[in-house]
Amino acid sequence: MKKPQKTRISAISKLKRRNLLRLLGGTATVALASCVRRPLVGLPSGAASGATSGAASSAASPAAASAAASTAASLPRCVVKPQQTEGPYFVDAALNRSDIRSDRASGQVKPGVPLNLVIQVFQVGNESSNANANAACRPLSGAIVDVWHCDAAGVYSGVQDPRFDTGGQDFLRGYQTTNSDGIAEFLTIYPGWYPGRAIHIHFKVRVGDASPQRYEFTSQLYFDDAISDQVYTQPPYAAPGQRIQRNRQDGIFQRGGEQLLLQLSQTERGYLGKFELGLAIA
Incomplete structure (x- = not known):
């Protein structure tokens, strides 16, 4: 019994220090990978495996860690967001168009x-009832997404108001149907204020519009005040004067508005605004 033990110790002693550390490092990496290899609940199919491989490789190099962090940041936030009031200016005009900037009657x-407004809709299920946890969050295709907002002067189309009468006009209104990725995309303008x-x-967002199981979700999207301050130095936004109502002073924003902020990035011509929404449809 002693002889085999001495042989094994002798063999290990012949390993150089560098090789031994390399061997232990490889073992540690495998152990880390086995620890993180579990499904990420609430993410679309494929997201869990991508995040897992990124986390495992992060033990090997800072570059891999950076890539893993980037992957995690890009994962969709499949979260049910708060509903908010429809407001007095909704008009069900059935305008199927992605470019909503013009009034059809005048062409203006x-x-x-x-x-560029991009809204991505996910359906949130109960993962406990699914064999695959990733099925708890999947893109929702075929949903009708309506958007409407005021122009640079704070005026809505198609309504009567003490400040304006725009009956018969339909600028800055329209709907799109989500594609296979759950995306509805619009070309509009940065809204004004009032x-x-x-x-x-x-x-x-409306699902199953013609069925008895119709589902409807209504809410509002908000903008970063600092970006709005920059936009409003330009015409035609500067014409109405300096705005006085900011996000935190808005009573409706205070009821969940932080979860309804657009992800804004600047483009050559203007801005790209992205928003991801999870719907808990029974």
């Missing part, structure tokens, strides 16, 4: 900083 295009409200866009 509303002036303003271009905004007294009593922070800057916002109304939206409504």
